[in-house]
Amino acid sequence: MEAIAALIAQAGVDGRRLRTVLALLSDGRWWTLADLVRESATSRRTVEALLREVALERSGDRFRLREPLIGLAGAAVAPADPVAHLLPGHADLVTRMEELVAKAPRGRQALDHVAATADTVVRRALLLDARFWLEGARLLCVGDHDLTSLATAMLHPGVEVTVVDIDERVLAYIAAQADRLGLNVRTRWADLRLGLPASAQSWADLAITDPPYTPEGIGLFVARAVEGLRDRERGRILLAYGASERTPALALKVQHALSQLNLVNEAIYPDFNRYFGAEAIGSAADLYILRPTTKTWPAVAARVDGFGAAIYTHGPQSVESTGSPVPASAATGQVPEAPEAPEVLVGEWPRDLLAKTPRARLTTWLAKPYASDPDRVAIAVPAGLEAALPRLLLATRAQRVQVTLAGPPKDLPADLLSPVYGLTADGSTVHAVRLPPPATDEGRILRRILDNAHGKLANTWREALIKVRGELTKKQARAVITAVAPWADDVTVLELPAHRLQELPAAVRGSLTAPDAAGSPG
Numbered sequence: 001m002e003a004i005a006a007l008i009a010q011a012g013v014d015g016r017r018l019r020t021v022l023a024l025l026s027d028g029r030w031w032t033l034a035d036l037v038r039e040s041a042t043s044r045r046t047v048e049a050l051l052r053e054v055a056l057e058r059s060g061d062r063f064r065l066r067e068p069l070i071g072l073a074g075a076a077v078a079p080a081d082p083v084a085h086l087l088p089g090h091a092d093l094v095t096r097m098e099e100l101v102a103k104a105p106r107g108r109q110a111l112d113h114v115a116a117t118a119d120t121v122v123r124r125a126l127l128l129d130a131r132f133w134l135e136g137a138r139l140l141c142v143g144d145h146d147l148t149s150l151a152t153a154m155l156h157p158g159v160e161v162t163v164v165d166i167d168e169r170v171l172a173y174i175a176a177q178a179d180r181l182g183l184n185v186r187t188r189w190a191d192l193r194l195g196l197p198a199s200a201q202s203w204a205d206l207a208i209t210d211p212p213y214t215p216e217g218i219g220l221f222v223a224r225a226v227e228g229l230r231d232r233e234r235g236r237i238l239l240a241y242g243a244s245e246r247t248p249a250l251a252l253k254v255q256h257a258l259s260q261l262n263l264v265n266e267a268i269y270p271d272f273n274r275y276f277g278a279e280a281i282g283s284a285a286d287l288y289i290l291r292p293t294t295k296t297w298p299a300v301a302a303r304v305d306g307f308g309a310a311i312y313t314h315g316p317q318s319v320e321s322t323g324s325p326v327p328a329s330a331a332t333g334q335v336p337e338a339p340e341a342p343e344v345l346v347g348e349w350p351r352d353l354l355a356k357t358p359r360a361r362l363t364t365w366l367a368k369p370y371a372s373d374p375d376r377v378a379i380a381v382p383a384g385l386e387a388a389l390p391r392l393l394l395a396t397r398a399q400r401v402q403v404t405l406a407g408p409p410k411d412l413p414a415d416l417l418s419p420v421y422g423l424t425a426d427g428s429t430v431h432a433v434r435l436p437p438p439a440t441d442e443g444r445i446l447r448r449i450l451d452n453a454h455g456k457l458a459n460t461w462r463e464a465l466i467k468v469r470g471e472l473t474k475k476q477a478r479a480v481i482t483a484v485a486p487w488a489d490d491v492t493v494l495e496l497p498a499h500r501l502q503e504l505p506a507a508v509r510g511s512l513t514a515p516d517a518a519g520s521p522g
Contacts, residue, residue: 001069003053004022004050004053004054004069007049007050007053014245017040017041017042017046017245018042018046018050020040020042021036021040021042021047021050022050022054022065022069024036024039024040025054025064025065025069026065026068026069028064029064030059030062030063030064031062031063031064032061032062033047033048033051033061033279034276034277034279034283037279037282037283038117038274038275038276038279038282038283038284040282041270041271041274041282041283041284042245042282043244043245043246043279043280043281043282044279044280044282045244045246045280046244046245046246046282051063054069055067081123081269081272082127082130082131082269083123083126083127083130084123086126086130087119087122087123087126090122090126090155093122093125093151093154093155094118094119094122095118096154097118097121097122097147097150097151098118100118100147100150100177101115101116101117101118101121101146101147103173104145104147104170104173105145105167105169105170105173107145107277108167109314110312110314110317111145111166111167111212111312112211112212112213112217112312112313112314113145113167114275114276114277114278115145115146115275115276115277116146116148116210116240116273116274116275116276117274117275117276119274120146120272120273120274120275121146121147121148121151122151122155123272124148124151124152124208124238124273124287125148125151125152125154125155125156126155127238127269127272127287128152128156128206128208128238129152129155129156131289132205132206132236134152134156134158134159135156135158135159136158136159137158137159137160137205137206138159138160138161138162138203138204138205138206138230139152139159139160139161139162139204139205139206139207139208140161140162140164140200140203140204140206140207140208140225140228140229141161141162141163141164141165141207141208141209142164142192142207142208142209142211142221142224142225142228143164143165143166143192143209143210143211143221144163144165144170144174145165145167145170145210146210147174147177148208148210149161149163149174149178149185150174150177150178150181150183150185153178153181153183153184153185154181154183157183157184159184160184161183161184161185161186162185162186162187162188162199162200162203162204163185163186163187163188164187164188164189164190164192164196164197164200164224164228165187165188165189165190166189166190166191166192166387168189168387168497168498168499171187171188171189171497171498171499172497172498172499174187175187175487175497175499175500186487186491187497187500188200188491188495188496188497189391189495189496189497189498190495191385191387191388192220192221192224193220193307193308193309193311193385194362194363194366194385194388195363195366195367196224196227196228197491197492197494197495198367198492198494198495199490199491199492199495200228200495201227201228202227202228202229202230203228203230204228204229204230204231204235205229205230205231205234205235206235206236206237206238207225207226207228207229207235207236207237207238208225208237208238208239209221209222209225209237209238209239209240210239210240210273210285211239211240211241212311212312212313213241213242213243213254213281213285213313214254214311214312214313214319215253215254215256215257216257216307216308216310216311216319217311217312217313218239218241218254218257218258219257219258219260219261219303219307220304220307220311222237222239222257222258222261222263222290223261223300223303223304223307224304225237225239226261226263226292226296226297226300227300227304229292232292232294232297235291235292236266236289236290236291237263237288237289237290237291237292238287238288238289238290239258239287239288239289239290240272240273240285240286240287240288241254241285241286241288242271242273242278242281242282242284242285242286243281244280244281244282245282258288258290260299260303261292261296261299261300261303262292262293262295262296262299263290263291263292263293263296264290264291264292264293265288265289265290266289266290266291267288267289268286268287268288268289269286269287270286271284271285271286272285272286272287273285273286273287305363309382309383309384309385310384317383317384340376341376342354342357342374342376342377342378342402343357343358343372343374343375343376343377343398344357344358344359344360344370344372344374344377344378345357345358345359345360345378345380346359346360346361346362346365346377346378346379346380346392347361347362347365347379347380347381347382348380348382349378349380362379362381362385362388362392365379365392365395365396366388366391366392366395366494368454369395369454370395370396373397374396374398375398375399375400376398376399376400376401377396377398377400377401377402378401378402378403378404379392379401379402379403379404380403380404381403381404381405381406382406383406383407384406386405386406386409389403389405389409389413389430390413390416390417390498390501391453391494393417393420393421393432394417394420394450394453394493394494395453395454395494397434397451398434399433399434400431400432400433400434401421401431401432402429402430402431402432403429403430403431403432404428404429405428405429405430406428407428408425408427408428409425409428409430412425412430413498415502416498416501416502417432419435419438419443419446419447419450419505420434420435420447420450420451421433421434421435422435441468441512442505442508442509442512444464444468445461445464445465445468445508445511445512446504446505446508448460448463448464449461449464449493449504449508450493452493453492453493453494454492454493454494455492456490456491456492457488457491457492457493457496458478458481458482458488458489458490458491461481461488461508461511462474462477462478462481465477465480465481465511465512468512469512469516471516472516476516479516480511480514480515480516481511483514484507484510484511484514485503485504485507485511487500488507
């Protein structure tokens with residue numbers, strides 16, 4: 001008892017956390033450590049320190065107090081939840097989200113994925129619906145491993161939702177579930193370090209993000225969320241961020257990153273988000289509501305390109321990683337073997353390497369077509385940005401492209417790029433050789449679409465389809481495309497998730513034979 005009292009006294013006003021843990025342990029239930037951490041929203045280290053001082057009875061990995069601690073335990077009362085009173089009326093939605101979360105792709109530690117509970121995801125949707133007018137509004141999910149997009153669309157079908165994410169599995173899963181359930185959710189591929197997809201820029205009224213919990217990750221994801229807002233006066237950003245009660249200095253760094261973007265903290269709801277994992281921060285995170293100011297956009301423009309590739313807490317892209325941010329051959333200044341005499345160097349290359357050769361940044365390369373039409377290109381891809389390889393190749397019509405990676409590729413995107421390039425790998429170097437023009441109508445349409453990857457897919461497809469079929473008007477051709485590929489509207493090839501790129505050849509084939517009655521002449 002004395003040791004427990006000393007721990008509580010040492011915690012001072014924050015001792016309510018420990019008293020809450022004791023109250024939970026004293027209610028007669030069996031607990032696992034993970035459940036106790038999540039329920040109390042207290043870091044694992046703090047809970048473990050308390051457990052070492054109490055008498056427990058155990059059953060496997062579960063435990064409880066042998067005897068209740070009278071006098072030391074407090075009431076197990078969590079901070080006020082603004083939508084808790086609404087949750088009982090949406091039990092069916094919670095159940096549906098539990099099923100969707102259980103079947104979702106497993107999280108990737110290298111991307112700092114930790115799954116939020118279904119209850120959390122529904123409460124996010126409820127808060128959005130309670131605080132803002134969602135009918136006709138647009139919501140941008142900047143990363144969505146938690147499936148907030150699906151919960152919001154099911155709760156309020158009147159909202160349009162766009163998800164941008166780097167994880168192809170997450171995008172494919174969300175798209176499949178949205179199609180199955182008839183939800184107004186569209187998906188876009190993006191590595192936010194290389195930019196926000198064109199169709200998501202200045203698009204949303206609201207944005208929500210649960211980013212990597214580093215100052216760099218928070219700053220980057222929130223900056224991209226700002227770029228996604230079309231309503232500069234009334235737009236809002238919802239941010240999930242949590243830190244251990246033991247590390248206020250880290251939270252200060254994150255809040256400093258937000259203040260540098262000149263954002264107003266309208267509200268912070270403590271421990272609003274709960275997770276399966278993240279026990280170092282109590283399996284919980286606060287929910288911030290941020291409002292941009294007129295000074296936000298200049299601050300974003302000044303800082304967004306300076307965050308770098310290391311934004312995560314784990315893996316080779318972590319902020320503490322000691323690996324080189326540039327490919328090995330680029331870092332050593334090794335002259336590219338092929339293509340010979342590249343006309344453009346893309347990415348970070350040593351300054352003294354081919355000093356007279358024009359250069360382009362990766363972000364610029366993906367954002368717009370290069371000013372000239374180079375025949376030979378060399379691209380350096382830093383560690384952690386390998387997922388962008390298919391898009392970096394599609395962003396040019398060069399005949400030969402050499403890509404220098406940080407290490408040998410695990411797999412080449414040969415299937416995705418087979419209509420355009422033949423790919424080979426030699427160690428950490430990927431060689432892409434452009435294929436001859438196709439001879440079939442389907443091949444010509446597909447090639448024209450992929451050769452214009454920066455342009456709107458539906459527009460390029462429409463013009464190519466009209467040229468092949470002849471009898472179609474622009475309106476009819478657009479209707480045909482909408483019928484065979486409803487996901488093709490207002491998107492560029494560079495934004496398409498991999499599963500949509502894989503569907504594109506069959507959709508093009510379908511547009512060649514689809515009836516033209518879908519649109520009237522004119």
